[in-house]
Amino acid sequence: MAFYRSHVLVCVDPECLAKGxxxxxxxxxxxxxxxxxxxxxxxxxxxxxxxxxxxxxxMVYPEGVHYHGMSVDDIPYLxxxxxxxxxxxxxxxxxxxPLVDEELGPLRPKEVRVVLRNCGEIDPNNxxxxxxxxxxxxxGKALLEMTPEKVIEEVTNSGLRGRGGAGFPxxxxxxxxxxxxxxxxxxxxxxDEGDPGAFMNRRVLEGDPHSVIEGMIIGAYAVGAxxxxxxxxxxxxxAVETLRIAITQAREFGLLxxxxxxxxxxxxxxxxVGAGAFVCGEETALMASIMGKRxxxxxxxxxxxxxxxxxxxxxxxxxETYSNIPQIIxxxxxxxxSMGTERSKGTKTxxxxxxxxxxxxxxxxxxxxxxxxxxEVAGGIKDGxxxxxxxxxxxxxxxxxxxHLDLPLDYEALTQAGSMMGSGxxxxxxxxxxxxxxxxxxxDFTQAESCGKCTPCRVGTRRILEMLQKICDGRGEDGDIxxxxxxxxxxxxxxLCGLGQGAxxxxxxxxxxxxxxxxxxxxxxxxxxKVCRPLIRFxxxxxxxxxxxxxxxxxxxxxxxxxxxxxxxxxxxxxxxCGVCVQVCNFNAIHVLS
Amino acid sequence: xxxxxxxxxxxxxVQAAIEKHGRNREALIPxxxxxxxxxxxxxxxxxxxxxxxIHNPGEQTYxxxxxxxxxxxxxxxxxxxxxxxxxxKFCENAPCHVVGGKAIWNALQERLNLANGETTPDFKWTxxxxxxLGLCSVGPVLLVDDDIYGNVxxxxxxxILKNYE
Numbered sequence: 001m002a003f004y005r006s007h008v009l010v011c012v013d014p015e016c017l018a019k020g021x022x023x024x025x026x027x028x029x030x031x032x033x034x035x036x037x038x039x040x041x042x043x044x045x046x047x048x049x050x051x052x053x054x055x056x057x058x059m060v061y062p063e064g065v066h067y068h069g070m071s072v073d074d075i076p077y078l079x080x081x082x083x084x085x086x087x088x089x090x091x092x093x094x095x096x097x098p099l100v101d102e103e104l105g106p107l108r109p110k111e112v113r114v115v116l117r118n119c120g121e122i123d124p125n126n127x128x129x130x131x132x133x134x135x136x137x138x139x140g141k142a143l144l145e146m147t148p149e150k151v152i153e154e155v156t157n158s159g160l161r162g163r164g165g166a167g168f169p170x171x172x173x174x175x176x177x178x179x180x181x182x183x184x185x186x187x188x189x190x191x192d193e194g195d196p197g198a199f200m201n202r203r204v205l206e207g208d209p210h211s212v213i214e215g216m217i218i219g220a221y222a223v224g225a226x227x228x229x230x231x232x233x234x235x236x237x238x239a240v241e242t243l244r245i246a247i248t249q250a251r252e253f254g255l256l257x258x259x260x261x262x263x264x265x266x267x268x269x270x271x272x273v274g275a276g277a278f279v280c281g282e283e284t285a286l287m288a289s290i291m292g293k294r295x296x297x298x299x300x301x302x303x304x305x306x307x308x309x310x311x312x313x314x315x316x317x318x319x320e321t322y323s324n325i326p327q328i329i330x331x332x333x334x335x336x337x338s339m340g341t342e343r344s345k346g347t348k349t350x351x352x353x354x355x356x357x358x359x360x361x362x363x364x365x366x367x368x369x370x371x372x373x374x375x376e377v378a379g380g381i382k383d384g385x386x387x388x389x390x391x392x393x394x395x396x397x398x399x400x401x402x403x404h405l406d407l408p409l410d411y412e413a414l415t416q417a418g419s420m421m422g423s424g425x426x427x428x429x430x431x432x433x434x435x436x437x438x439x440x441x442x443x444d445f446t447q448a449e450s451c452g453k454c455t456p457c458r459v460g461t462r463r464i465l466e467m468l469q470k471i472c473d474g475r476g477e478d479g480d481i482x483x484x485x486x487x488x489x490x491x492x493x494x495x496l497c498g499l500g501q502g503a504x505x506x507x508x509x510x511x512x513x514x515x516x517x518x519x520x521x522x523x524x525x526x527x528x529x530k531v532c533r534p535l536i537r538f539x540x541x542x543x544x545x546x547x548x549x550x551x552x553x554x555x556x557x558x559x560x561x562x563x564x565x566x567x568x569x570x571x572x573x574x575x576x577x578c579g580v581c582v583q584v585c586n587f588n589a590i591h592v593l594s
Numbered sequence: 595x596x597x598x599x600x601x602x603x604x605x606x607x608v609q610a611a612i613e614k615h616g617r618n619r620e621a622l623i624p625x626x627x628x629x630x631x632x633x634x635x636x637x638x639x640x641x642x643x644x645x646x647x648i649h650n651p652g653e654q655t656y657x658x659x660x661x662x663x664x665x666x667x668x669x670x671x672x673x674x675x676x677x678x679x680x681x682x683k684f685c686e687n688a689p690c691h692v693v694g695g696k697a698i699w700n701a702l703q704e705r706l707n708l709a710n711g712e713t714t715p716d717f718k719w720t721x722x723x724x725x726x727l728g729l730c731s732v733g734p735v736l737l738v739d740d741d742i743y744g745n746v747x748x749x750x751x752x753x754i755l756k757n758y759e
Contacts, residue, residue: 196687199728234627234671235727237740275623276670278725292619294668353689353730360731391688427688441691449725451668 004042006083009059012045016055020072024056027075037083048128050094057094066094104203104361108377112339114347115200115323116363119207124242127249130210136255138326142218143261146329151222152178155325157333159345164190164281164318165393165422166498167344167411170325177223177305177315186314187220187228187269188304189322191243192286194233194278195394196445198425200349201319203361205232205239208323209246213269215322217255218329220267223315228269231286234276243271278449282497283316285451296453297497318423320349340366344410348424352378355385355430364409371405374428386431389513393422395442396502398509399435418509420502434531435514436521440468442506446499457500460491464507474534476522485511530592533577537593542567544589551581551590607632608643617648617655622665626672634681635673636666670725678713680758682706683724683737690733694747698734699723701748705755718758 008028012021025043032038049057054068060082070078070092081087104120107113122129130136142151156171177185189212193201204212216228232240247269250256258266272290279285280295287309289295308314324346328336337345344366350373353359357379364373370390374380381387389399398419400407407413411421429438447461467484470476488504488511495501511518520526527535540551540560547565552558559575562568570581570590582590611628615621622644629640641662648657666672684699703709708721729735732744736754743754 193728194725196685196726197689197730198726199730202728233725235725273624273627274669275627275672276725277668289623290620292622292665294664296668351728351730353733354692359689395688425689427692429692433692438688441688445687 004040006041006063007061008041008043009046009049009061010043011047011049011052011055011057013047013052013055015052016057019055021056023072024058024070024075027072028079031075031079032083035079035084037079041083048126054094063088067092068094104207108358108362110364110368110372110377111362112347112365113363114327114339115204115211115320115349116207116361118211119203122208124207124209125245127210127246127253130208131253134330135210135326136214136253138329139214139217139255140261142221142329143263143265148178148222148224151218151329154333155222155328158328158336159333159340160321160324160328160336161344161411162318163320163324163348163423165420165424167421170317170321173305173317174219174222174315176303177225177313180306180313182313184227184312185223185225186309186312187216187223187225187267188283188287188290188309188314188316189216189228189230190281190283190286190316190318191230191232191236191239192274192281193236193319193423194281194449195423195425197353197427198351198394198423200351200361200424202236202239204319204323204349205236206242209239209242210250211323211326212319213243213246213250213256215325216269217260217267218325219315219317219322221265223313225315226267228267229272229290229309230269231272231274231280231290233274233280240271240273247271277451279451279497279499282499284497286316287314294451296451297499299496320424341408341410341413343412348409348421350424350426352426352428354391354426354428355382355432356380356428357382366410367408369406369408370400370426373409373426374405378428381428381430387428388431388433389429389435389438389510391419391427391429391438391442391506392425393420393502393505394425395445396420396498396505397422397425398505399429399438399513400509401513418512419505432529432531434472434527434529435510435517436468436472436527437529437531439507439510440465440472443468443503446503450499450503454494454496454500456491456494457496457503460487460495461500461503463487464491464504468507471518471521472527472532472534474521474525474532476518478522480522481511481515481518526594528594530594535594536577537572538570538575538577538579538581539591539593540568540570541589541591544587546587546589548586550584550586554580554584556580603632604629604637604640604643608640608647612644612647617650617653619657622657622662623669626662626666626669630666630672634677634679635675638674641666676713676717678717678720680718680739681720681722683722683727685725685727685729685733685735685737686723687726687730689726689730690735693733695734697748698736698746698751701751702736705751 010025028043032041049059057068059066065088078089081089152171152174160170161167256268274280277295280289282297285295285297304314304316339346347363347365349363351361362377389401391399400419404417414421443465447465450457450461452458488508492501492504517528520528530536545567552560557574557576559571560568611625615624629636641659645659666674706719710723713720734746735744
């Protein structure tokens, strides 16, 4: 084989061709002949070096220098400088601008990126970017070197658990689906990330769609499935678009379709888009929606592994679960299980939101504490306020307090503390929030999203909401807390699916950890955080009021009176507790009392 | 648009949607989504039209109008009521709520004199709340048609609305 000291790759995509890529190649060849370099340097045609807009584009290896925008007349100079004298011609050199990912940003302290490693690093719309970083190698390894049983064993040994929130061991689920007789079998990817405040899956789908697709194909091989659906919510239009492009490209490269890698394994895949129903994130509801029905859950068992889409065995995993798979296959179970705690391995992505200095997406090893996440990774509480609570696990999770901050994070620890891992939303709440109001807020959400199929959830969530509203309005009475507790118990015990079963969690956890706030609302008609409007009043402090009249002029109901340079007075009866006066006062002279 | 024109439109759009997505049960949500996208809502006669066009005695495909309506009433993104030219979707979820979402929501309601789900009499605006858009790191977030506004303050509301005719 001939040895070349250098390779020149010229892009021959349509746009570069239109800008004379072939002429450039000819000119290069001529010049290499003229300079006697033709046996040392090889010119090759390739595609997609850059964006082609500055074409013709070329890459010179081994230096890895990217040139663009030269004309035929520039070639003799370029050849002389670069290939004879070894000097890079800066005039034509493409300056590489790093991709900026505003959501993700640079690695934060304590972060370990496994699932998010490619986000912002590769072009999600170009499969070659993914292939260039060893993408689809895991698929090759699985299909060509491993039996399905071996794949399942590897995933089982890695300790990977369902990242949708429930934490069912992924390998075990695959083994179950594999065992069940029935054909065809289906793969489903749950990309219906509906939890408010959770957007980890969106980021993966938009930034690294092929890792999810590759994980699904490997899973399909392991369980014996021939077709798959990615059910993505319609609120994520970019993710849907990115997935469709990725699937088309994977098909073009023979990574989806018949006889993948020349084996007798065939698998194809499509994206299904939701239409705005939170409950469709529940797996049985999701499958009903795929089949064109109302997304209402059905009782389990039978589990999807036995009877899923079209009544056939179906393996259902979350986006994050699938996107972990390729690396587990490539790097091995031991590598993956070296991260995390005894019972929860690997990393977990979280979307940290609420009152923190640096909200956003993070990925941390399991076993990290909430304190580390909130105060080190997310930069602590915003504006120097006091930490009060953190809601984990989304609207069906629970509020945890200061005392839980040092728990090592894993599935069991969170459940024991009265919350759950959930999909990974973390809403940090500071001292200015009322916990009864927060519970009411979450209840408002689950009540609206209840599909209405089963009575405990449909009626129960509404009654809980009404009771919370009553307490926030200052109409709470003795015995309400006990009634609330009893009702929460019934709803969580008797509801059909995870939505109803989890709906009372925010109430139960706030009742447990912030009972004094409920009691203050009910017995003292007072909102300690000064949030619930009917329970607060505003008072002008005579010592600090300068009589500037700003509050009086801004009050929407003209409830404030007073002469210029005289202390103003708020008419309690007319005041609607909107708080505008507090916001506009430049002297901090209006205090909220409760 | 005259009633006749709407009727012809419905027929054509339903036909195009069925051609694109097929006539299987699983195609119903995509078909309804397309109709909703074309009209901003699903007109009453569209249900009949879908039912009629899908009905195929030879292949034994039959979908009742009520089944279609059941789908449309279940999914939030399918509307059976006419909507305004511009739909404002406000995220009312916890992450936006704790960073001042409530004030934005109040400002929107006051400015447009609309409650959740209502449309102005001139059919310019419809105001609805939306499920979480996953843009929590820039909350509070609102969407006007397909335009996203993040880190919104109440003072910005008039300026944002001014962008739309």
